[in-house]
Amino acid sequence: MATKERPFVEIDGVSMQYGGVEGTLALRDATLNVARGEFVVVVGPSGCGKSTLMKLVSGLWPSSAGSVIVGGQEVDRPLSVVGMAFQNPTLLPWRNILSNVMLPLEVVEPHRRRLRRERAAYEDKAHRLLAMVGLAGFEKRFPYQLSGGMQQRASLCRALVHDPELLMLDEPFGALDIFTREDLWAQLQEVCLTLKPTVILVTHDLREAVFLADRVLVMSSRPGRILAERTVPFDRPRSLDDTYKQDFQDLVHELRDHINAARKGGEIADAA
Numbered sequence: 430m431a432t433k434e435r436p437f438v439e440i441d442g443v444s445m446q447y448g449g450v451e452g453t454l455a456l457r458d459a460t461l462n463v464a465r466g467e468f469v470v471v472v473g474p475s476g477c478g479k480s481t482l483m484k485l486v487s488g489l490w491p492s493s494a495g496s497v498i499v500g501g502q503e504v505d506r507p508l509s510v511v512g513m514a515f516q517n518p519t520l521l522p523w524r525n526i527l528s529n530v531m532l533p534l535e536v537v538e539p540h541r542r543r544l545r546r547e548r549a550a551y552e553d554k555a556h557r558l559l560a561m562v563g564l565a566g567f568e569k570r571f572p573y574q575l576s577g578g579m580q581q582r583a584s585l586c587r588a589l590v591h592d593p594e595l596l597m598l599d600e601p602f603g604a605l606d607i608f609t610r611e612d613l614w615a616q617l618q619e620v621c622l623t624l625k626p627t628v629i630l631v632t633h634d635l636r637e638a639v640f641l642a643d644r645v646l647v648m649s650s651r652p653g654r655i656l657a658e659r660t661v662p663f664d665r666p667r668s669l670d671d672t673y674k675q676d677f678q679d680l681v682h683e684l685r686d687h688i689n690a691a692r693k694g695g696e697i698a699d700a701a
């Protein structure tokens with residue numbers, strides 16, 4: 430009999446309180462699993478603890494209770510198997526785009542050790558990633574010479590350059606206009622279909638959630654926990670035209686209903 434593979438990310442009964450007992454309870458009893466290679470999107474009301482959840486999984490903050498396990502190991506320090514990108518691209522202004530993308534290789538082992546000897550191969554890889562997101566030819570430019578969308582593409586390449594097993598994206602397209610955002614959905618989808626990382630993405634945009642996710646998790650209002658989950662049944666690659674189809678829009682509406690219920694403090698029966 431085939432044994433079921435252990436989830437890559439296991440979050441069990443996690444609570445997180447900022448600032449001690451008198452502080453803010455951001456998460457309470459949050460439980461979720463993410464399979465290896467799965468693309469999970471987390472949505473929920475503003476301030477419900479989505480970014481806090483991301484910080485716990487990547488080891489940037491310890492939880493107050495419960496367990497966070499990634500790749501079979503309890504998370505008790507920042508993880509090197511993680512690549513991260515946030516709403517703000519945070520590129521270093523004094524480095525050109527290629528050198529920004531290569532930054533994690535100077536920090537994360539075993540790449541750090543190999544970088545001097547294998548620089549040409551690593552540079553090739555950074556060039557390939559930049560080409561994948563339409564930035565071929567911009568390697569020598571500096572961040573201020575690129576648009577916000579181009580900077581966000583470069584930051585996505587930086588998150589991927591060290592072959593992270595887990596890609597954590599916290600509202601990576603939140604600051605971009607809708608056209609640029611939609612372009613980047615398609616590019617992220619293509620990158621993920623090629624490289625197959627495990628992904629956890631946080632967003633407020635429910636079309637983005639349904640376009641990108643294998644599974645969408647809906648969080649309650651703060652203190653956040655997982656209220657509902659929905660598997661996205663649509664084939665890949667998905668196109669922007671798909672987002673205007675009835676079944677796609679029905680799913681977006683269903684998620685919106687869950688979030689509205691969460692904002693009012695309740696929950697609706699999961700139709701999935």
Ligand SMILES: Nc1ncnc2c1ncn2[C@@H]1O[C@H](COP(=O)(O)OP(=O)(O)OP(=O)(O)O)[C@@H](O)[C@H]1O
Binds near residue numbers: 477
């Ligand atoms: N470093 C911190 N110190 C104290 N409280 C914090 C800290 N970071 C977040 N919080 C609080 O924890 C709660 C959850 O914040 P978090 O940023 O995780 O929510 P979010 O769901 O990502 O919000 P949004 O959707 O608005 O980005 C909020 O009430 C926030 O004010």
